[in-house]
Amino acid sequence: MWDELISDAHRIFGYVIMLYVALSAGVYIFMYAAAARSLWRDRDLSPIQYSAVLETELVPPLSIVVPAYNEEINIVGSVRSLLGINYKQFEIVVVNDGSKDRTAAIMIEEFDMTAIKDRVSFSGLKRETKPIRAVYRSLRHPNLVLVDKENGGKADALNVGINVARYPYFVSLDGDTVLDPDAFIKVVKPIMDARPGEEIIATGGSVGIANGSRVDSGYLSSDSVRLSDKPLVVMQVVEYLRGFLMGRIGLSRYNMLLLVSGAFGVFNKKWVVEAGGYETGTIGEDMELTVRLHEEIRRRKSKARIVYVPEPVCWTEAPESFKILRRQRTRWQRGLFESIWKHRNMIFNPRYGKVGMLSMPMFLFIELLGPLVEVFGYATVVFGFFMDEINVRVSLSLALMMLLFGSLVSTGAVLFEEWRFHNYNRLRDVFRLFFYALSESFWYRPVLTLWRTHGLLQAIRGKRHGWGEMTRVNVLGAGPKPGIGPEAAAAQREGASGIEQ
Amino acid sequence: MNDSAILEVVWTAIAVLLLLIFLVLFYLVNRKVRRGNRRKRIREAADRLNAGDSPLSVYLGSGERSRRLDVSGGPLRREALETTLLERLAVSASETERERIFRFAAVQFAEEYDRLLHARRWSDRMNALLHVEQFRMAALEDSIVRRLGELGAETESDDERFLLIRTLSSLQLDVSLDYLxxxxxxxxxxxxxxxxxxxxxxxxxxxxxxxxxxxRRIARCLIDTLRLENIRTNEVLELLERSMRSDDPEMRIRALKALANFGYLTPEASERLESRMAEGEAVAWPERLMHARLAGVVREERFEPHLERMIADSSYEVRREAAASLSKYRDGHERMRRIADEHPDRFARDIAAETLERRAYERHVG
Known part of the structure; x- marks a missing residue:
């Protein structure tokens, strides 16, 4: 009798997993189609589309918030780099988050900064921040402000930056972000093009991988993009292309985007303030804020939108070793868990419309629980094999089919890149991207599945330490700190916590 | 369904997937190779066109048109010509050269752009429009207007509609006003x-x-545009001063900002400004800010007491602007020092001190 029960349970479990696989394949096909439609329309569009607005003062003014923690070596280069951006109206708000080094002093000396005594650094944000020690403005560059505050972590620094920012839109920048020279104009274009009555409250663009490319004065333009020689990095290039070009275009079209990357995003200050600013002490504060903005949209029954721009606007340095990649991915999974858990009331809640009924469940079942289901799937097959419950040939054929489906999806992302951006122009690079995309399902994905499952289990067990990572501003204007190779620099970033322990 | 039937379905799916994957690869490589070759050939052709003794360079330099210049070529030659001419326009060619470029483009590209403006592919239409705008091809007016008529009411076509209308206005065509x-x-x-x-x-x-x-939205934007383009005529001044009295607060703010940029006020408008300033904080702060800015530009004595009062305004931005404006007056420095030392309001003292510091720095550096 037990045998029968186990056998029935195994069969039912098998069906559930097959249903799950079919549903997720359906979601992927839908996203694939939405992305294909949009990118096919825009393929080979001339870059002069931006020139008409770039030269004018028509662009909306931006407050660029740059949190800094122990950045005395890089901060000056980073700020210089930002001061030279291709944009007409902006201010830079550097928030020194209680650095233990000379970050603030070096800023004050280098940019002739003087204390402003009575600037009211309050935007209406109903969230307490660590006290501000002083606010300075550069005498040489009136659009450069330094806020010196006590240490509270990246989210707290961003909140203070929001309080001090004077323009209606602010930009959040991650430390290891290398910008495209036209990043700002590309990202604000949807704001500039918003129809009457339509409000764009946040926009973000694609993030590419900088490893292997030559960064010039803190910027990386499409012409200088090169594919790294390291297989692990190439794999991440494919993964980023798929994640951004396929994952987000469809979601953005239906206003279901749950993540505006912290690496580089533009936000409407009023909305962020209303939504309560950045949540401190959380891992994925960028996703958490985006979800909260959706909550706010629904609460107000507004038509406001969160938009994704497919253009690559910034580049980041990817981990080059399994060890650091594992640390990064387990962390991302924990961040995802936190964001979803905190807003679990939205899942399948019709009050939150498409976000509640579609994108939250999608993130829960595919992004968060997907790896776990996958592991269960493998276990079911192995279990069935030993119980003599399955036809090995059928199982292996099905597995091969799904792996090839995954490969097709990834190769499709390479195709989309070629349609729209042509960043990888050497034929050799295309072949490498394609064959790595083809191989993804056979080695990279299983490894990632294990790490992500591990991350999920850690999150469920309540692991929280190592978070509140502080933004480093090193790549905008300078390379890694002297004597630190990319690997060690990445390790330092991964492990670093901006919050004093 | 038995196992062999399932296997058959699965293996068919595998075959289809493999076929699709290799089709993608074939398409990708084919596209990449063709695009690479094409770009190379266009670059080479453009380099030839750019050479000092090429018929194009001779024409652009002297206006002399050789027959070799008018040889018709395929799309490749057209693209090479486009690239060369756009590059020349971008590096700020002289006015005569620009005129020659426009004349030449009108002859060379009009027919092709006319066709492309109605092409099936969206990006072809958009690229053609961007080029029509750059080369100022007013002769294509009918084609653009026809395309506007063809567009449906759906929002999906708004990107194209916008570019079409912008092109009409760039070409200085009266018909653009019909689409406002x-x-x-x-x-x-x-x-x-x-x-x-x-x-x-x-x-x-x-x-x-x-x-x-x-x-109303167009009128507001017109005021901003006149400011940004720095257009200074009596008609503009009259419009801006009239807009100071508008019942639309947004219009008033923009007009004040534009007037501050204009740098002049008629006596009647000055009187109006003074009476508005006298209303104090009954006026919304963005408008007060613009009052302070304008008063700093026109620098008439009658505004001084109001500016001094505004230095203690409840809004930081207004205080800062008022201090900056007042410091531009004849005895501004002394007045600012007095405020910094003696003003009963702490905020006023602080902003005056900050302004003095900035002015001192500017004198030191500049």
């Missing part, structure tokens, strides 16, 4: 300003004359 109502309904303010910005001469004069009949 549509534009006001569908486009963002920044897009509206992109439409208004290129307008000049008779077209702009007409717009200024008819401001009161324009949709």
């Amino acid at each position: 109502d549509t534009a006001a309904e569908r486009f963002s303010e920044l897009q509206l300003m992109q439409i208004l910005r290129p307008m000049r001469g008779g077209l702009l004069d007409r717009l200024i004359r008819e401001t009161d009949t324009l949709p």
Whole structure:
């Protein structure tokens, strides 16, 4: 009798997993189609589309918030780099988050900064921040402000930056972000093009991988993009292309985007303030804020939108070793868990419309629980094999089919890149991207599945330490700190916590 | 379904997937190779066209047109010509050279662009429009207007609609004014300003004359555009001063900002400004800010007491602007020092000290 029960349970479990696989394949096909439609329309569009607005003062003014923690070596280069951006109206708000080094002093000396005594650094944000020690403005560059505050972590620094920012839109920048020279104009274009009555409250663009490319004065333009020689990095290039070009275009079209990357995003200050600013002490504060903005949209029954721009606007340095990649991915999974858990009331809640009924469940079942289901799937097959419950040939054929489906999806992302951006122009690079995309399902994905499952289990067990990572501003204007190779620099970033322990 | 039937389905799916994957690869490589070759050939052709003794360079330099210049070529030659001419335009060619470029483009590309404006592929249409705008090909007016007529009402075509209307205004065509109502309904303010910005001469004069009949969003954007383009005529001054009295607060703020940029006020408008300043904080702070800015530009004694009062305003931005304005007055420095030392309001003292510090730095550096 037990045998029968186990056998029935195994069969039912098998069906559930097959249903799950079919549903997720359906979601992927839908996203694939939405992305294909949009990118096919825009393929080979001339870059002069931006020139008409770039030269004018028509662009909306931006407050660029740059949190800094122990950045005395890089901060000056980073700020210089930002001061030279291709944009007409902006201010830079550097928030020194209680650095233990000379970050603030070096800023004050280098940019002739003087204390402003009575600037009211309050935007209406109903969230307490660590006290501000002083606010300075550069005498040489009136659009450069330094806020010196006590240490509270990246989210707290961003909140203070929001309080001090004077323009209606602010930009959040991650430390290891290398910008495209036209990043700002590309990202604000949807704001500039918003129809009457339509409000764009946040926009973000694609993030590419900088490893292997030559960064010039803190910027990386499409012409200088090169594919790294390291297989692990190439794999991440494919993964980023798929994640951004396929994952987000469809979601953005239906206003279901749950993540505006912290690496580089533009936000409407009023909305962020209303939504309560950045949540401190959380891992994925960028996703958490985006979800909260959706909550706010629904609460107000507004038509406001969160938009994704497919253009690559910034580049980041990817981990080059399994060890650091594992640390990064387990962390991302924990961040995802936190964001979803905190807003679990939205899942399948019709009050939150498409976000509640579609994108939250999608993130829960595919992004968060997907790896776990996958592991269960493998276990079911192995279990069935030993119980003599399955036809090995059928199982292996099905597995091969799904792996090839995954490969097709990834190769499709390479195709989309070629349609729209042509960043990888050497034929050799295309072949490498394609064959790595083809191989993804056979080695990279299983490894990632294990790490992500591990991350999920850690999150469920309540692991929280190592978070509140502080933004480093090193790549905008300078390379890694002297004597630190990319690997060690990445390790330092991964492990670093901006919050004093 | 038995196992062998399942296997059959699965293996068919595998075969289809493999086929698709290799089709993608084939397409990708084919596209990449063709695009690479094409780009190379266009670059080579463009380099030849750019050579000092090429018929194109001779024409652009002297206006002398050789027969070799008019040889018709395929799309490759057209693209090479486009690339060369756009590059020349971008590096600020002289006015004569620009005129020659426009004349030449009108002959060479008109027929092709006319076709492309109605092409099936969206990006072809958009690229053609961007080129029509760059090469100022006013002869394509009918084609653009026809395309506008073909567009449906759906929002999906708004990107194209916007570019079509912007192109009409860039080409200084009267017909662009007919589309301002549509534009006001569908486009963002920044897009509206992109439409208004290129307008000049008779077209702009007409717009200024008819401001009161324009949709409100267009009128507001017109004021901003006049400021950004730094247009200083009596008609503009009259419009701006009239807009100071508008019942639309947004219009008033923009007019004040534009007047501050204009740098002059008639005595009647000065009187109006003074009476508004006297209303104190009953006026919204963005408007107070602009009052302070304008008073700092026109520098009439009558505004001084108001500016001094505004230094203790409840808004930081107004305080800062008032201090900056007051410091520009004849005895501004002394007045600022006195405020920094003696003013009963702490905020006023602070902002005066900050302004003095900035002025001292500017004197030191500049």
